[in-house]
Amino acid sequence: MVRALLDGRKTQTRRLLKPQPEVFPVDDAGTPCDVGLLHVEGDRLPRVTTGLVITKQEVRFAIGDRLWVREAWHAARSLDRTPPRDIPRDASIEHAATARSYAEIGLKGRLRPGMFMPRWASRLTLTVTDVRVQRLQEISEADALAEGVDLGAAARHARGLNREWIAGHCYDCEFWSPVTEWKLPGCGYRTGDESDFRPRLSSGAGCSHGFKLREAEDPKRFQYQFLWNSLHYKTGEHWEDNPFIVAISFDVRKGNIDEESQA
Numbered sequence: 505m506v507r508a509l510l511d512g513r514k515t516q517t518r519r520l521l522k523p524q525p526e527v528f529p530v531d532d533a534g535t536p537c538d539v540g541l542l543h544v545e546g547d548r549l550p551r552v553t554t555g556l557v558i559t560k561q562e563v564r565f566a567i568g569d570r571l572w573v574r575e576a577w578h579a580a581r582s583l584d585r586t587p588p589r590d591i592p593r594d595a596s597i598e599h600a601a602t603a604r605s606y607a608e609i610g611l612k613g614r615l616r617p618g619m620f621m622p623r624w625a626s627r628l629t630l631t632v633t634d635v636r637v638q639r640l641q642e643i644s645e646a647d648a649l650a651e652g653v654d655l656g657a658a659a660r661h662a663r664g665l666n667r668e669w670i671a672g673h674c675y676d677c678e679f680w681s682p683v684t685e686w687k688l689p690g691c692g693y694r695t696g697d698e699s700d701f702r703p704r705l706s707s708g709a710g711c712s713h714g715f716k717l718r719e720a721e722d723p724k725r726f727q728y729q730f731l732w733n734s735l736h737y738k739t740g741e742h743w744e745d746n747p748f749i750v751a752i753s754f755d756v757r758k759g760n761i762d763e764e765s766q767a
Contacts, residue, residue, distance in 0.1 A: 508652025573628035574618035576600035648724035
């Protein structure tokens with residue numbers, strides 16, 4: 505995600521709407537009511553609407569909000585036992601997404617999760633330009649591109665896809681060995697039946713090359729489906745469940761949020 509922000513490839517993000525709104529029919533045919541957002545005068549955050557009902561549920565983001573990005577980071581090894589709040593502001597910080605190799609940084613300390621990054625160490629600032637509620641599968645190809653998705657889809661995330669489709673579209677299938685009956689590490693294997701491809705779900709590994717995205721009708725949207733399912737495991741949250749989400753668009757600026765405020 506951080507690399508996509510730095511490269512200018514990511515200007516959208518999606519978050520699961522919690523709790524999911526209660527949808528009711530608006531006619532005898534069972535047509536579901538619309539779900540959206542409304543900014544009520546006097547409120548800082550927009551509220552979720554179901555049909556003509558303005559609920560009390562607020563989303564966490566509003567147009568104009570400025571956010572600072574937390575990312576995995578390193579301080580000097582000498583500060584490994586120092587809590588983030590006590591690290592001096594003039595300390596040398598290495599951001600993991602663009603860190604040099606271990607050979608080049610002999611004194612680099614332990615990797616620290618982004619949730620513990622001090623505000624002053626952030627180097628990316630986001631300004632929210634749009635907030636909307638929609639179904640997950642409403643994401644368009646252009647939206648998926650703006651999500652910055654760029655990954656080899658993993659076979660273990662192939663919920664909703666049959667084995668024959670996977671076997672025919674996975675790059676690794678081209679390198680399957682009829683002698684060992686094993687494909688490249690981390691993808692899957694075939695049994696004695698040529699058509700029976702089984703993702704190696706128990707190994708925790710995914711496809712080492714990815715799917716032939718050129719054959720997908722909407723390749724970026726297709727990739728995003730796998731990315732979403734890799735992050736959301738609970739019932740009702742999968743791509744196939746098509747839950748309501750909050751889609752946030754933003755501008756990205758390189759620089760600390762407080763430095764920009766002072767500029």
